[in-house]
Amino acid sequence: MRGQAVLVEQVVVNLALNARDAMAACPQGQRRLSIIGEPGLEAHEVRLVLRDTGGGVPAEALERVFDPFFSTKPASQGMGLGLALCRSIMLGFGGSIGLGNLADGRGAEAVLVFQRARQGPAETRQEFDIEPAPPAPKGAQRGRARRGGEVRGEAGGVSGR
Ligand SMILES: Nc1ncnc2c1ncn2[C@@H]1O[C@H](COP(=O)(O)OP(=O)(O)OP(=O)(O)O)[C@@H](O)[C@H]1O
Numbered sequence: 105m106r107g108q109a110v111l112v113e114q115v116v117v118n119l120a121l122n123a124r125d126a127m128a129a130c131p132q133g134q135r136r137l138s139i140i141g142e143p144g145l146e147a148h149e150v151r152l153v154l155r156d157t158g159g160g161v162p163a164e165a166l167e168r169v170f171d172p173f174f175s176t177k178p179a180s181q182g183m184g185l186g187l188a189l190c191r192s193i194m195l196g197f198g199g200s201i202g203l204g205n206l207a208d209g210r211g212a213e214a215v216l217v218f219q220r221a222r223q224g225p226a227e228t229r230q231e232f233d234i235e236p237a238p239p240a241p242k243g244a245q246r247g248r249a250r251r252g253g254e255v256r257g258e259a260g261g262v263s264g265r
């Protein structure tokens with residue numbers, strides 16, 4: 105796909121952090137982030153889809169999530185810049201980003217659309233169980249403690265289509 109690796113990483117990290125925050129209230133063992141690479145709707149596109157099992161985006165927020173400084177989190181936990189940054193990076197690649205909710209309150213889904221650089225595998229999938237952060241050591245920096253958290257990854261392999 106067409107994009108600059110370090111910027112793609114920034115987009116994915118921002119989306120993963122949002123997923124982690126959204127799943128913070130889920131019971132342990134039910135926090136799952138799936139990252140799926142698949143063909144786009146158009147032949148010249150490829151999609152990267154991130155699905156989480158959190159509470160989803162509040163209906164009244166859906167229209168505004170990409171606005172700079174829009175956040176539903178306490179000021180100490182979110183500036184509201186993550187998705188605005190993701191959007192400008194994706195537009196810079198000639199791609200796009202969307203965020204919506206899965207049916208039946210099953211979580212949220214972010215869809216990244218990239219221009220295809222060459223033919224590749226039909227689909228790749230990775231899944232991560234996200235565990236709560238261990239208690240912060242005394243005197244640890246607050247932001248760091250909040251960002252902490254253990255992510256156990258599991259590659260799901262390539263399934264041909
Ligand atoms: N996966 C998600 N599930 C539910 N709501 C989400 C999800 N991703 C984003 N949102 C909503 O979109 C808002 C904006 O997200 P954005 O990443 O721009 O800012 P933030 O996470 O609040 O702060 P920052 O990214 O600057 O730390 C969030 O505050 C949240 O309400």
Ligand SMILES: [Mg+2]
Nearest residue numbers: 118122186187
């Ligand atoms: Mg964010």
